[in-house]
Amino acid sequence: MKDYSADEIKAQLLDKKHEGEYHDPHLYGNMLEDSPAYSAIRKANLLVSQYRRDTLDDLDLLKPNTTKSKNLRRKIGYYLRFPGCGIFMYPFFNKEYLVPAGHVLKLRNEEGGYFLAGPGMHYINNMYVHSVGRPVPLDSGHIEHGDCAILFVDQGYIGFAMDRGQPVLLPPGLHQWKSDTLKFERNIDLQDHIIHIGPYTLLTVDEGYAAVTQNNGRQVVLPGGEVHLLDHKNWKFEKFMTMKIQTDNLERIQATSxxxxxxxxxxxxxxxxxxxxxxxxxxxxxxxxxxxxxxxxxxxxxxxxxxxxxxxxxxxxxxxxxxxxxxxxxxxxxxxxxxxxxxxxxxxxxxxxxxxxxxxxxxxxxxxxxxxxxxxxxxxxxxxxxxxxxxxxxxxxxxxxxxxxxxxxxxxxxxxxxETTARGKAKALKINAEAESGARKIQAEAEAEALKINAEAESKATLMKAEADMDAAKMLEQSEVAVELAKIRESAGALATNSKLFFAKEPDYMKNLFSVQ
Structure with a gap:
């Protein structure tokens, strides 16, 4: 049987040439188990799809072959052929069954064989054929009648059956078989972490954990974040081991320092x-x-x-x-x-x-x-x-x-x-003494600097005055009148506090005589 990849499935479903139909009768079935839950089983090639049916029309059922009007005509003809006792003979030799839609009816024939009648009106001209129970709905999950069986496997489950001691794993979908040896056991939910499927074990290991297994005495550690299949009976799961951080209280102890x-x-x-x-x-x-x-x-x-x-x-x-x-x-x-x-x-x-x-x-x-x-x-x-x-x-x-x-x-x-307080006080006294000494030194330096500045100022002033007098003398030399006036002014300055008379040796000096009272 051909196994389709996800890309091939999408391509065929989008192909407008095949719109409304599937390119392969098993294509729909492959879509049903195209899920991570079935990945480990699919990789091991353990899914059996040969019994799967795509639609109800593909089931091997006894097809309806009559209507109520046909059955009525048969009854009337039987009554006319056998007047009086025909009404009692007809149901004995003829069987009529009405199977509702969505149901099947279990029947057995004269040879002890088993078969199933599909929905509709059925007429069987055989006195040895009889029904077993009432019609059974197809959605009941599992219908078994002798060697005939119909099975519905829901998404997220695996149908587990045994055939001559060998496990048969059935994927999601509708299945039918006719076999004396193939017996359905149960539907297995795939949501659990540890799933035993006959001799197989399916493990789902979360991230942060690891699964410890034993394969014929050899230890095998399976990593987390994956689904693993232990594919024979002697490959056994032992325990999950966490890789998460653990915090534990140590018991109270007595220790010597x-x-x-x-x-x-x-x-x-x-x-x-x-x-x-x-x-x-x-x-x-x-x-x-x-x-x-x-x-x-x-x-x-x-x-x-x-x-x-x-x-x-x-x-x-x-x-x-x-x-x-x-x-x-x-x-x-x-x-x-x-x-x-x-x-x-x-x-x-x-x-x-x-x-x-x-x-x-x-x-x-x-x-x-x-x-x-x-x-x-x-x-x-x-x-x-x-x-x-x-x-x-x-x-x-x-x-x-x-x-x-x-x-x-x-x-x-x-x-x-x-000790710290005493050291602090001593430090404070030292700082104060250093501050006072520094203040005196600064004051003395300031006074000395002031005296120096004053002396320099007086020296500069005297020098400037001398230079001015020298300039004035030079100017007087250039004018006789100015010289004479200067002499008179100096003489007046000398006689300011006394009356004096000056006599010259020569008469010409008399002109320079000046009397001051």
Missing amino acids: ADNIIMNVTSTVNWRIVDVECAATLAAETMAISGRQKDTSADISKLREDVLKQAIASLSSFIASVNYSDSFHLAAAAQASASSAEGIPVSSAAQQTTQNSRDNPMFDVYRMKSAVEHANTVTRKYGIEIMSINIISANPCDANLTRALASGAVAAAEALQA
């Missing part, structure tokens, strides 16, 4: 399966001791238990490397940090202490990575990756020890605060 403090620790672990084949082979329980498939556990409880034990061991190793008492210095460090934020200077030693104690060593993410790596060195050998181990709480078992450590932390914080 590096400073010998016994602590109660509560934590969680995040992990996932990265190598399903390795995990299924080395760690997960996949085979039931009883040998029965239904007794196989569907979860990964043993695998989970192994991961949690390893996580606890690595966490205990991490705690053993931590000094728990260091965490109580956080109060002092926090106080130092707060003082620095308020503008109070903190010594370099205190700043270093603040930096080193910023994180509680029990909750140090970077140091915890070493514990994760320690765990993964073991778990990766059986296909598991631990992503993180997270401590939720870690408290000493001894409450008195906790109070003592807390008191020491408070005292350390108070001492550090007092």
Whole structure:
């Protein structure tokens, strides 16, 4: 039988030359199972289409051969031929059946054979033929009458039948057969994840999961996001394994820190399966001791238990490397940090202490990575990756020890605060002294600069006056009258406060005599 591809089906359906009819009687059937639900079965070539019928007219049924008027004429002729007893003899030797539309009638003949009558009026001139029950609707799903059978398989189902010990898988559609050995078993819904079809097993594996199967003792892991067919009885499904991230609570444990403090620790672990084949082979329980498939556990409880034990061991190793008492210095460090934020200077030693104690060593993410790596060195050998181990709480078992450590932390914080305050005051006094000294220095420099500027100004003024006098003298030299007037003015200046008389040696000097009262 020819198997059509999806493109060929579309081409024939769109071909106007064949509009209203199919190019091949089996074409419509191929369309019915052209669905992802049937892909794995089709690839294995297990679908049997030889019994499929495209329409009701293709069914092998007894065709109607009469009408009510013909039957009436037969009865009248029979009554006339055998007056008196013809009315009793006719139904004994002649059979009339009316089969409604959409129904079939089960009949048996004189040889014990089985056959089905289709819709319409039927006349059978045989006293040994008789009907079995009433007409049966064709849409009842399955009609079986001796070696005759009619079957409707809905979309999304597979018809499962057996023929001499061999499974027969019937695709969606209308089927009819006449066989002494082919027996219909049931319609199988394809929506389930695990479907047993006789010796076959159909698996639908979601993304994020993997299916672990066993093929004659050899483990086969099937990936997710696909439908897989296990095509013989000894290829058995064992379990689904999730590849999603798992988060589990670790049981409360008691662990000893590096400073010998016994602590109660509560934590969680995040992990996932990265190598399903390795995990299924080395760690997960996949085979039931009883040998029965239904007794196989569907979860990964043993695998989970192994991961949690390893996580606890690595966490205990991490705690053993931590000094728990260091965490109580956080109060002092926090106080130092707060003082620095308020503008109070903190010594370099205190700043270093603040930096080193910023994180509680029990909750140090970077140091915890070493514990994760320690765990993964073991778990990766059986296909598991631990992503993180997270401590939720870690408290000493001894409450008195906790109070003592807390008191020491408070005292350390108070001492550090007092030291920080004293250092701040000293720093302030130093700043004030430096400010006053700087102010005096600036004032002295300003006064010196002022004196310098004044001296330079006076020098420049004297120089300018001398230059002016020199210029004036030069101008007087050029005029005798001006010279004489200058002499008179100077003489007047000299005699301003006294009356004096000057006599010259010669009479010519008398002209220069000037008396002032």
